[in-house]
Amino acid sequence: MEKKLAIIAVIVVAIVVVGAVAITVMPGGDDDSKTIYWSTVAPVNQKAAIANGTISAGVSWEPYVSDSILAGSGSALIWSGDIWSGHPCCVLAVDTDYAEDNPEAVATYIAALIVATEWLTDTIENPESENYSLLLEIGAQFSGRSEEVVNASLAHIKYDTLIDEATLSWFVNYTESYQELDLFTTSLSARGYDNATDFVDQLVNQTYYEMAIELLESNPTETYNIRVGYLAGDLHQFARVVASNATVGNGTTIFEQFGITVTSPNLAGYPSGGDVMDAFAGNYIDIGYLGAPPTLLKAINANVDVTIVALVNTEGSAIVVGDGISSFEDLAGKTVGVPGPSSIQYLLLLYYADQQGYNVVAA
Numbered sequence: 001m002e003k004k005l006a007i008i009a010v011i012v013v014a015i016v017v018v019g020a021v022a023i024t025v026m027p028g029g030d031d032d033s034k035t036i037y038w039s040t041v042a043p044v045n046q047k048a049a050i051a052n053g054t055i056s057a058g059v060s061w062e063p064y065v066s067d068s069i070l071a072g073s074g075s076a077l078i079w080s081g082d083i084w085s086g087h088p089c090c091v092l093a094v095d096t097d098y099a100e101d102n103p104e105a106v107a108t109y110i111a112a113l114i115v116a117t118e119w120l121t122d123t124i125e126n127p128e129s130e131n132y133s134l135l136l137e138i139g140a141q142f143s144g145r146s147e148e149v150v151n152a153s154l155a156h157i158k159y160d161t162l163i164d165e166a167t168l169s170w171f172v173n174y175t176e177s178y179q180e181l182d183l184f185t186t187s188l189s190a191r192g193y194d195n196a197t198d199f200v201d202q203l204v205n206q207t208y209y210e211m212a213i214e215l216l217e218s219n220p221t222e223t224y225n226i227r228v229g230y231l232a233g234d235l236h237q238f239a240r241v242v243a244s245n246a247t248v249g250n251g252t253t254i255f256e257q258f259g260i261t262v263t264s265p266n267l268a269g270y271p272s273g274g275d276v277m278d279a280f281a282g283n284y285i286d287i288g289y290l291g292a293p294p295t296l297l298k299a300i301n302a303n304v305d306v307t308i309v310a311l312v313n314t315e316g317s318a319i320v321v322g323d324g325i326s327s328f329e330d331l332a333g334k335t336v337g338v339p340g341p342s343s344i345q346y347l348l349l350l351y352y353a354d355q356q357g358y359n360v361v362a363a
Contacts, residue, residue: 033332036353037363038346041337042271044233049337050074050322056334057321059345061089062153062235063145065318070149074320077328079156080344081315083352086158088167089344090236090312091292093276096305098286099208105224105260107211109287110310112258114161114212116243119254121159134247142241143233153235157316161239163204167311171200174293177347178300185301203299208309223259229276229285232269236313237289274342277304294342317345319352328356335363 041049046058051073058074068074080087092113099106123131139150175196178184193199230237243254244262255262265284270276273294279285281304289312298304325331338346353360 034357035333035359035361036331036349037333037335038338038349038360039335039363040340043339043345044271046320046337047071047073050320053322054335055322055337056325057319057331058337059317059319059349060337060339061317061345062157063139063143063149063233065156065320066152067145067149068320070146070152074322076318077321077325078319078352079315080317080348081156081158083348084315086166086314087344088163088170088292088311088314089316090231090234090289091163091295091308092161092287092289092310092312093280093295093306093308094208094287095280095283095285096307099205099307099309102224102286103208103211104222105226106208106287106309107215108220108222108224108258109226109260110161110209110212111215111220112243112254112260113239113310113312114216115258116239116248116254117159117161119248120239120242124154124159131248134245135242138241138245138248139235139238142238143235145233150235153316156318157236157238158314159239159312160314161209161310161312163206163209163308163311168200168204171204171292171296171308172196174344174347175199175296177350178293178297181350183297183301183341186303188300191300191303199296199300203296203306204308206309220258223261225261225263226287227285228262228264229266229279229288229290230264230269231273231276231289232271234269234289236316239312240289272339272343274298274340277302277306280304280306291344293344293347297342317348319349328352328358332358336360 041055041058043060043064046060046064047068049055050058069076094106123135126132136147136150140147188199230240242248246253249257273290276288276290277294277298280288281302336349338349350360
């Protein structure tokens with residue numbers, strides 16, 4: 001389906017940066033001393049796996065990174081923002097048919113997300129405020145981690161909703177990386193796309209975001225019941241938690257203030273972005289929060305018809321290492337846990353390993 005792509009902002013410098021750090025495939029060579037192994041380990045399990053020696057390192061997102069660090073079971077070798085400055089991570093996706101049939105509902109949801117994100121970013125900038133104490137409290141409740149962990153996590157995540165030129169270039173970059181790694185089981189051309197740029201242009205639709213901006217200038221009176229999927233305990237998606245809290249909204253949630261009733265078939269959250277895409281495929285959710293890479297991958301491989309309508313966050317992941325690992329070279333011949341080959345963490349590991357001259361292969 002053809003989708004309109006409206007570009008709201010142009011950040012030329014950021015595009016140059018994206019091009020300068022384009023993800024590459026694994027380098028060739030048979031030298032095992034230059035090989036690192038990867039294994040699928042859910043972020044929630046990486047702390048224990050590093051501590052018991054099942055893996056020597058892991059690549060995960062917040063709050064799991066800070067949880068490992070503060071527990072003393074691991075340390076951050078390098079943060080994703082130091083490897084890919086400003087890289088997009090989680091996005092807001094919507095079932096395409098639902099969006100086309102209910103454009104006002106989608107725009108209203110985005111408007112609520114924008115308001116929640118503004119409250120979140122303003123609160124983070126004022127750590128001495130009562131709102132910040134509330135933020136730590138609701139973050140700890142949602143993530144199942146301590147307020148200390150939540151506080152540490154916020155130092156590494158950047159929250160934003162706007163998809164700009166730099167974001168689009170990253171999406172193209174991720175797509176081309178999947179092509180180079182032969183992770184697409186169906187080619188872009190077989191799905192009807194000319195190239196990665198054409199695919200991203202049709203996958204991303206900024207029309208609903210533009211409608212949301214207009215809604216913020218009005219007083220919405222319609223009501224909507226929307227089924228939403230999200231990742232378990234993921235603080236990258238903190239704005240959704242903020243929008244669901246009545247105390248933040250002075251007695252009513254931000255969602256309720258916009259006439260939105262949110263339900264979820266999985267209140268505990270989904271373990272990975274691939275699972276959120278499966279929920280879309282099974283028609284269990286209308287809107288979902290997940291990483292950009294699994295959205296791209298399953299849109300091609302499983303032909304899941306979704307549309308990306310907003311950004312959720314940038315950065316916020318890290319390579320976490322156990323005792324005895326003080327440099328990337330120390331990981332030679334060892335196993336690193338990643339959420340899976342559809343994740344941005346997997347792509348991050350491949351890119352950084354390539355920069356250091358290492359192969360990454362399945363354990």
